[in-house]
Structure formats: C-alpha cells, structure tokens
Amino acid sequence: MNCCARFVVEKNSLRVTSPEKIKGTHDSAIGNFGIPQYGGTLAGVVVYPKVNRKGCRSFGESGNSFKSKPGALPTFVLIDRGDCFFSIKVWNAQQAGAHAVLVADDVAEGLITMNTPEEDRSSAKYIENISIPSALVDKSFGETLKKTINGGDIVNVNLDWREAVPHPDDRVEYELWTNSNDECGVKCDILMEFVKDFKGAAQILEKGGYTQFTPHYITWYCPQAFTLSLQCKSQCINYGRYCAPDPEQDFTTGYEGKDVVIENLRQLCVFRVANGTGKPWMWWDYVTDFKIRCPMKAKRYNKDCADDVIRALGIDVKQIEQCMGDPNVDAENPVLKEEQDAQVGKGPRGDVTILPTIVVNNHQYRGKLAKVAVMKAICAGFEETTEPSICLSSGEFFCCTLLLETIKTDLITAACVADVETNECLENNGGCWQDKAANLTACRDTFRGRVCECPFVDGVRFSGDGYRHCEASGTGRCRINNGGCWHESRDEITYTACSEVGNSKCECPPGFKGDGIKTCEDIDECKEKKLCHCPECRCQNTWGTYECTCTGDRLYIRDRDRGACIGKAGAEVRASWAAIWVIVIGLAISGGGAYLIYKYRLRSYMDTEIRAIMAQYMPLDGQAEVPTHASDQA
Known part of the structure; x- marks a missing residue:
C-alpha cells in the first residue's frame, strides 16, 4: 500500500438540548463497535461517574448502576479516555445499564475513530456482545460537559445518526471488503458468520434492484528489492505485485499467502462472471458454500474444491479461469490492479486498510458486523419514502428477525413473510x-x-x-x-x-x-472359465448369462454339473421310422374297419334282394303279395 494512508473519521451529530447555557451542536466520532442507530436518533441524559471515571473496571465494584427508572430518559455515561481499550470502557458501562457511551478525549486533537483491539478469544467474548452505541467527543466539549454536570445541572443530549450516511436516491451502493482466509482468527470467524447471516437479506435487496453490492479484497505488494525473497515468493503472485499474509505465519508449512490471493481473485471473478449474467447475488452463495465445503482445516482450500462449488452453482468454470489470468507471469493482473486502486480513498471515504470494512454510499460503516446493525446503515442510505418495505420502522425486517428468534406469530405480518422469504x-x-x-x-x-x-x-x-x-x-x-x-x-x-x-x-x-x-x-463367461464341461460343447455368451451348444448335429444335455452331447441325426431317424409305423398301423386298422362295414352292408343288400325275388313266386307265410315292377309302372 501507499506509505501514507488517508483516514476519514465517520461522524454523527451530538446536540445539547439543555441546559440553555451550553445548548448547541457538536461532532462526535462513531465507535467502530456496538450498534449505531443509523438513520435514527437517541435522546438521553448524561451521567459522569464519581469513581472509575475511565471505566476500566466493572462499575458493579463501586456500586454504580446506570439503569434508567421507568419513564425516565435513557442514560448516557461520560467516560474519560485512557488506561484501557475503548471497547472495555463501553462494555463495562453497558453491563451497568448504560444506553450509550460518550468518551471524552484527553488530548486536544481532531476526532479519531474508536476501534477494537486486535481481538483474541477472550476479548471477542465481550466485543461481540456490545450492543449500545458509542462516540468520541473532543477534549474541549468533554470538559464543558463535566463542568456542567459537576455544577449540578442536568444535561440532556440527542445523538443523531440521520445524516451519518448520505441518502441521495432510491438505490444504495455498498461494498464489503473481505477475505477468503478462514484461519486468521476471531475477525475471520466474525466475518464469515456475518456473510452467512446476511446472505438472505443481501440477495433480496439485490434481486429487487434496491441495492448495488460490490465485494472487494485487500492486497499488498512486495517491494521490488525483495521479490525474490522466501517471504515474497510464498505470499505473492505476479512477481510480488499482489500479496497476502501467510495464514499460519509460517513460510515452511501449511497454506501460503499466495493461496489466499488466488482464492480472493477467484471470488472476485465469480462476482464478475455472475454479474455479467445478471445474477451478482450468486457471489453470496459461492463464498458461503466455499467456506462450508473447502475450509483450510480440512485441507480442501484448493482449486478442485472451488471448481466443484462453482459447477454446483451453474457458473462456467472456464470463464472464471479466463478472468483470473496467469498468477505466474511478470505482469499486472487487471482485476487485482483495480482492487489496489479501489483501496485508495476517494471523496469522503478514506483508505481501506482494515478487514473487514463495509462502505455504504461511499462512507465507511462503523459498528458491529452484524445483520441488524448493517441493515440499519443500508436502510439509512435510501432517500425518504423510497426505502423498501424491509426497512420500514413498522418492522418488516425487524419483524422477521423476531420471527427467527422468538416465533411470536402475533407480531408477524403477511408483508414481512412475503418480503423476506424467498425460495x-x-x-x-x-x-x-x-x-x-x-x-x-x-x-x-x-x-x-x-x-x-x-x-x-x-x-x-x-x-x-x-x-x-x-x-x-x-x-x-x-x-x-x-x-x-x-x-x-x-x-x-x-x-x-x-x-x-x-x-x-x-x-x-x-x-x-x-x-x-x-x-x-x-x-463374457465363455472367455473367463470353462462352463459347458465336454469336449464337443461350445459356450455362447448372452446378456447376463451364457448358453451351451454342441458342434455338428448334436444336442446338449446337462446332468447336474456335467454336460454331454448326443447324436442329433440318429435321434431324428428313429423318430421318423416310429412315425412311419404309426401311420402304417393306422392305415391297416382303418382299412380293415372299412372292409368289414362294406361286407356287412353288401350282405344286407343281397339278402333283401333275394327275399324280394322269392316273394314273387312263392310268397312267404304271413306276408302279402309283393307288387311287381310292372304293377308299379301301370
């Protein structure tokens, strides 16, 4: 990066409403943790504790409680800067019941951003649970507040975040400066949890045309004099032009910084290719699925696993590879070159040097990296009356958040479900x-x-x-x-x-x-083993099984585990003579029967004729005279 980064402090307005003698409006620097009320205001009464004024210890030890009584204004605790982290001061005040914290600077200087320390596991436990807003005020204004409160006056103030994010039109442009490294500690864990949690809302906003989202990735470069060193070779691509820290901080084992740069580049190209097809929201699907399927701990943080995720989402792998280019050439990579240029602050936005960073309408977001907090900042970026229903204070978005956490169906409206739910x-x-x-x-x-x-x-x-x-x-x-x-x-x-x-x-x-x-x-069983078990047998393969046949005019007969061939011609001859004898015998029987019938009928006929002739000449007893043929003819 450049030698001299340009930092911009994101501010909100703090207006004193009483007492009359100190009325006025002042700038305050939004803390980079907790949940700032972007787009809204918060009124309260300022309290300056008599002990533990730097807030480095628990206020419970001194018996202080900042909980507001029913019907009273919320309590803003004024704490002095010094001796411990800003986040610890705010956490201790929140634990004692404060609704907001003002930290009075102890140096006469311009406002700075109250940031979180380099988190370890112990500090992450309280930083993630800070839910109240906080702001830094300059030394002069802090002294005025202390003097007035110590004098016995009640100081009422109003913190106003309505102009903290520009809201010129009906579309919000926002960016997420992120990283594919999943082994960089607490911040990486928080980042990936946010991406998974925010994905649904982000895709709804993008598909509805309400927002224009762009992911970005920070890279550094290696000084030219050190491009051949072990550190640069393991952490950089394109001859030291684009670098990322080694995930394990060990150049001899595990993944290298250049592996992270290449995956960052791949994720940028996924966004570009998806955006080219009119589906930029698919970036959220890729990064969440890559985190689940290709973690470093499982040794799957590689191209093969990434390509599997890309194909599963229906994205063309070849287009991704063309977009990425060759990481080994001594030349600029146009995609990563644009990323380095984008890191430099433009207009009201300062340089991006911290991961993760969210930029809304060219203003860096300050506050906890959580869905509700970021949604407030995005919704504050819409021109009045143009915000989508998910942002309405009547609660479509917050209503649906409540649905997840409490399932109180009496608070759920049809608009809520229709607006947020997407299949x-x-x-x-x-x-x-x-x-x-x-x-x-x-x-x-x-x-x-x-x-x-x-x-x-x-x-x-x-x-x-x-x-x-x-x-x-x-x-x-x-x-x-x-x-x-x-x-x-x-x-x-x-x-x-x-x-x-x-x-x-x-x-x-x-x-x-x-x-x-x-x-x-x-x-082909016939090739693999002998199956038909006889010298004259032939094996013929069929689909799923086989058949045994015999050579020549023979028939195959299987008897248990053995087979044999019998003469087919001899069997046919015997069968033919048997058929002939059956026919001959049948004909003989038929002829004999016909002869007997013929002989019987002939004898009956001759007997009748003889009896008729004899009756003409000598009638038989008891029989009338048989007429002659002449009488028949007369």
Whole structure:
C-alpha cells in the first residue's frame, strides 16, 4: 500500500438540548463497535461517574448502576479516555445499564475513530456482545460537559445518526471488503458468520434492484528489492505485485499467502462472471458454500474444491479461469490492479486498510458486523419514502428477525413473510444434489436461506454431503430409483445393481461387472472359465448369462454339473421310422374297419334282394303279395 494512508473519521451529530447555557451542536466520532442507530436518533441524559471515571473496571465494584427508572430518559455515561481499550470502557458501562457511551478525549486533537483491539478469544467474548452505541467527543466539549454536570445541572443530549450516511436516491451502493482466509482468527470467524447471516437479506435487496453490492479484497505488494525473497515468493503472485499474509505465519508449512490471493481473485471473478449474467447475488452463495465445503482445516482450500462449488452453482468454470489470468507471469493482473486502486480513498471515504470494512454510499460503516446493525446503515442510505418495505420502522425486517428468534406469530405480518422469504431452491436447485429422474433434491428452503441436506423419502434415508452426492440406504432403498444404482432392461428382462440384502452399496448382479452406479457391463463367461464341461460343447455368451451348444448335429444335455452331447441325426431317424409305423398301423386298422362295414352292408343288400325275388313266386307265410315292377309302372 501507499506509505501514507488517508483516514476519514465517520461522524454523527451530538446536540445539547439543555441546559440553555451550553445548548448547541457538536461532532462526535462513531465507535467502530456496538450498534449505531443509523438513520435514527437517541435522546438521553448524561451521567459522569464519581469513581472509575475511565471505566476500566466493572462499575458493579463501586456500586454504580446506570439503569434508567421507568419513564425516565435513557442514560448516557461520560467516560474519560485512557488506561484501557475503548471497547472495555463501553462494555463495562453497558453491563451497568448504560444506553450509550460518550468518551471524552484527553488530548486536544481532531476526532479519531474508536476501534477494537486486535481481538483474541477472550476479548471477542465481550466485543461481540456490545450492543449500545458509542462516540468520541473532543477534549474541549468533554470538559464543558463535566463542568456542567459537576455544577449540578442536568444535561440532556440527542445523538443523531440521520445524516451519518448520505441518502441521495432510491438505490444504495455498498461494498464489503473481505477475505477468503478462514484461519486468521476471531475477525475471520466474525466475518464469515456475518456473510452467512446476511446472505438472505443481501440477495433480496439485490434481486429487487434496491441495492448495488460490490465485494472487494485487500492486497499488498512486495517491494521490488525483495521479490525474490522466501517471504515474497510464498505470499505473492505476479512477481510480488499482489500479496497476502501467510495464514499460519509460517513460510515452511501449511497454506501460503499466495493461496489466499488466488482464492480472493477467484471470488472476485465469480462476482464478475455472475454479474455479467445478471445474477451478482450468486457471489453470496459461492463464498458461503466455499467456506462450508473447502475450509483450510480440512485441507480442501484448493482449486478442485472451488471448481466443484462453482459447477454446483451453474457458473462456467472456464470463464472464471479466463478472468483470473496467469498468477505466474511478470505482469499486472487487471482485476487485482483495480482492487489496489479501489483501496485508495476517494471523496469522503478514506483508505481501506482494515478487514473487514463495509462502505455504504461511499462512507465507511462503523459498528458491529452484524445483520441488524448493517441493515440499519443500508436502510439509512435510501432517500425518504423510497426505502423498501424491509426497512420500514413498522418492522418488516425487524419483524422477521423476531420471527427467527422468538416465533411470536402475533407480531408477524403477511408483508414481512412475503418480503423476506424467498425460495432459493427454485433456481439451479440451490446448487444442491438432485435426482431429476426420481424428482428428489437435497435443497431445503429455510428462512435464513437454503441448506443442502440429503432427503428422507418414504421411509428411506439418503446420506451424503448434500452438494454432490446423496445415496439411499436401508430397507426399501431399491424402491426409489433403484437406490441410485445401475439398472437396465432388454427383451423384457431387467437387471439391477441394487440389493437390500447385506450392505447398501450398489453391486453389479452376477454376470456383470462395473461400479454398480453408472455402469454394469456384461461379463463374457465363455472367455473367463470353462462352463459347458465336454469336449464337443461350445459356450455362447448372452446378456447376463451364457448358453451351451454342441458342434455338428448334436444336442446338449446337462446332468447336474456335467454336460454331454448326443447324436442329433440318429435321434431324428428313429423318430421318423416310429412315425412311419404309426401311420402304417393306422392305415391297416382303418382299412380293415372299412372292409368289414362294406361286407356287412353288401350282405344286407343281397339278402333283401333275394327275399324280394322269392316273394314273387312263392310268397312267404304271413306276408302279402309283393307288387311287381310292372304293377308299379301301370
């Protein structure tokens, strides 16, 4: 960075309303912790403690309580600067019941920003829990307040944050200066928690056209004389032009600073490519998913894991790579060069040197990095009457925050739910696993945003990471899309690699080989082992099994574990002679029967004729005379 950074102190107005003798308006510097009331005002009465005036000890030790009585104005505690961190002073006052803190400078100088110390785990416990606003006032005004209070007067003041953020129009431009390093301590943990928590609100604002968000990443450069040193080589890319601190502060092990620079560059390119497709809000999906899936502790902070996240979100990996360029060339990287230029303060905004930093309408945000606090600052940036309903004081945003924490449904309005709730699973399945054939998905829409969680369907539990893989397990798993296993049908025969017996893995059935998930290939049993068990036999492979045949005119017969071939021609000859004999015998029987019938009918006819002739000449007893043929003809 440049040798001389330009710092800008973000201010709000402090107006004394009584007593009359010190009425007036003064500047105060907004503290960089707690929750400033951006866009609003807070009136109170100033109290100057008689003991522990620097606030470095708990006020409970001296018996002081700053809790306001019912119906009274909130209490502002005036504390002297010195001897301990600003954040400790404010924390101790908050613990004693203060609603706000004014710190009186002990040096006659311009106002400075009250910042937090380099947090360790112990200090983070109280810094994160500071919820009241604080401000620094100059030495002269602080002395006036002390003198007036010690003289017995009641001092009433009004802290006004309404002009702390410019609000020229109906769209707010804001930036988040962030970092992909997840091993830099408390600040990294706070940053990533904020990104996950704020994602839903940020995407709603962006999709509605209410805001224009831009992520930024701080980089440093290595002096040219040291570009060949171990430190610069491990922390920088493009020959020392863009650097980041080593995550472990150890140049011989773990990840290097240049790994962080490359991932920062990748995240910038994700934003640029997504913005080019009209979906800039996908940056929030990428950074949150990358944090979950690719942490340094799991040794997955690398390109392969990042590419998996990018593909899951439906972003073109090749476009990202083209945007990133080559980190090993001795040349400027246009994306990172723009980032370094953007770090330099412009107009009312100072240089960005602290991570994380939020800039709203070109003014650096001061206060706790938390969803409610940042939303107040963003909402303060809209021109009056143009703010979205999520910002309304009647409470769409705060109403929905309350929904998450208390589930008091009587406080929830339909506008609240409609404004904040959005189903992220409707677009690209939220980047989660899905099985379109079975209409299954791991994407679950929640109030805070979508989560990728393997489903539980019809009594079947799916397990996996929810992003790339979900697999059915247990009884009944084969009912659902064959348990995600291979299956195929041919000629009304179906084989599947899914089995509910034994383990839950996909295993190809007998006669097939493969992974059981995507492929199972037919095994040629005839090549792998001798199966038909006779010299004259021939093995023929079929889909999933095999057949045994015999050479020549022979038939294959299997007897238990042995096979044999019999003569096919001899069998056919024997069958033919048998058929002939059956036919001959049948014909003989038929002919004999016909002859007997013919002989019987012939004999009956001749007998009748003889009897008729004899009756003409000598009638038989008891029989009338049979007419002659002549008589028949007359």
